[in-house]
Amino acid sequence: MKRxxxxxxxxxxxxxxxxxTGTYLDRNRRHGATRLLGDxxxxxxxxxxxxxxxxxxVKLSDYRGKAVLLNFWATWCSPCKVEMPWFxxxxxxxxxxxxxxxxxxxxxxxxxxxxxxxxxxxxxxxVLLGTDQVSEAYGNVQFLPTSFYIxxxxxxxxxGAGLLGRNDIEENIRKALASRVxxxxxxxxxxxxxxxxxxxxxxx
Amino acid sequence: xxxxxxxxxxxxxxxxxxxxxxxxxSVPSVTMAPVxxxxxxAGSTANVEIAFRVGSGFHINSNKPKSELLIxxxxxxxxxxxxxxAAIQYPAGQDMSFPFAPxxxxxxxxxxxxxxAVVKAPAKxxxxxxxxxxxxxxxxxxRSACYPPRSIPIKFEVAVKSR
Numbered sequence: 001m002k003r004x005x006x007x008x009x010x011x012x013x014x015x016x017x018x019x020x021t022g023t024y025l026d027r028n029r030r031h032g033a034t035r036l037l038g039d040x041x042x043x044x045x046x047x048x049x050x051x052x053x054x055x056x057x058v059k060l061s062d063y064r065g066k067a068v069l070l071n072f073w074a075t076w077c078s079p080c081k082v083e084m085p086w087f088x089x090x091x092x093x094x095x096x097x098x099x100x101x102x103x104x105x106x107x108x109x110x111x112x113x114x115x116x117x118x119x120x121x122x123x124x125x126x127v128l129l130g131t132d133q134v135s136e137a138y139g140n141v142q143f144l145p146t147s148f149y150i151x152x153x154x155x156x157x158x159x160g161a162g163l164l165g166r167n168d169i170e171e172n173i174r175k176a177l178a179s180r181v182x183x184x185x186x187x188x189x190x191x192x193x194x195x196x197x198x199x200x201x202x203x204x
Numbered sequence: 205x206x207x208x209x210x211x212x213x214x215x216x217x218x219x220x221x222x223x224x225x226x227x228x229x230s231v232p233s234v235t236m237a238p239v240x241x242x243x244x245x246a247g248s249t250a251n252v253e254i255a256f257r258v259g260s261g262f263h264i265n266s267n268k269p270k271s272e273l274l275i276x277x278x279x280x281x282x283x284x285x286x287x288x289x290a291a292i293q294y295p296a297g298q299d300m301s302f303p304f305a306p307x308x309x310x311x312x313x314x315x316x317x318x319x320x321a322v323v324k325a326p327a328k329x330x331x332x333x334x335x336x337x338x339x340x341x342x343x344x345x346x347r348s349a350c351y352p353p354r355s356i357p358i359k360f361e362v363a364v365k366s367r
Contacts, residue, residue, distance in 0.1 A: 080350070143349040
C-alpha cells in the first residue's frame with residue numbers, strides 16, 4: 001500500500017514537472033524567445049575569412065579582444081528582418097564597449113541586392129558573404145537566424161537558434177562583453193610575468 | 205490504477221516533447237501525393253492536379269509572396285517531346301501573420317495545397333506512356349526560423365492515345 005502511494009506521488013510530481021516545463025517553453029516560444037543551445041559553450045569560435053559587401057577580406061580573428069555577435073541570416077528570412085533593427089540599436093549601444101556584430105548573409109542572391117537590403121535596413125555593422133564552409137565550421141547552420149555569441153577570448157558563450165527575444169540577445173551580448181582584455185605593461189612586469197594581452201573576467 | 209497512471213504519463217510525456225519543439229527539432233517537409241496515370245487524347249489537354257502537403261508546424265511561401273526577396277514556390281516540369289505543359293496554375297496563398305512579425309502578413313501555403321499542370325498532347329502525337337518529371341522548389345519557415353530553399357522531385361505519367 002505504502003509502495004503504491006510512493007509510486008503515485010512520484011508519478012504525480014513527474015507529470016506536474018513536465019506540464020510546467022512544457023508550459024514555460026511554449027510561453028517562451030510564443031513570445032519569440034527560443035531556447036539557447038548550450039552545446040557550443042566554451043568552444044573556440046572557428047576562424048574564417050570572408051568577403052564583405054564592399055569587397056574587403058575579413059577574418060574573425062581580426063576582432064580578437066572584442067565581443068562578437070556572429071549572425072547568420074538571409075534576405076529571404078523574415079524572422080531575420082525582425083532582429084536586424086535590434087542589432088543596429090545594440091551595435092550603437094555597445095560598440096564603444098567592444099561589441100562587433102558580424103552579419104553573415106547566406107543568400108544565393110547577387111551581392112548588390114544584399115547590399116541594398118542591408119542599406120534599407122540601416123545596418124551599421126559589417127555584412128559578410130557566407131559560404132558553405134563557414135556554415136559547416138559552425139555545425140552546419142540549418143536554419144536562420146542562427147547567432148553565435150563570442151567572448152573576447154574568441155570562445156563561444158551562447159548560441160541563438162531561431163529568433164530570440166531582444167532581451168535574450170542583449171543578455172548574451174552583455175555576457176560576451178563581460179571579459180576584458182588587459183594589457184600588461186611589459187616594461188613594468190617581471191620577466192616571468194611578461195605575456196601578451198590576456199583576457200580576464202571583467203569582474204576581476 | 206497503475207496502468208491508467210502509466211498511460212497518462214506517456215500521454216503527458218508525448219505532449220510535453222511536442223510542446224517543447226523548437227527550430228531544428230524537425231526538418232520541414234513537403235510531400236507529394238501520388239498522381240494517377242493521366243489519360244490524354246492526341247490534340248487535347250488535361251488538367252493534372254498535383255497535391256502537396258506541408259509538414260505540420262511549417263509554412264512555405266506561395267507562388268506570389270508579398271516581397272520580391274522571398275522565394276516563391278515554383279513547379280518546374282520537363283515533359284518529353286510527345287507532350288507539352290501548356291500552363292501551371294498555382295492556388296492563391298493564405299495571408300497569415302506569424303509570431304516573429306505579428307503585424308506583417310505573409311502569403312503562404314500550409315497544410316494541403318494543389319498545383320494544376322495543364323498537359324497537352326499535339327494533334328500528331330503517337331500512342332504511348334510518357335513520363336513527366338520535374339521539381340517543386342520551396343522555402344519553408346516555422347514560427348521562429350526559416351530553412352534554406354529545397355526541392356522535391358515530381359514525376360507522373362501521361363498515357364497518350366493517337367487519333
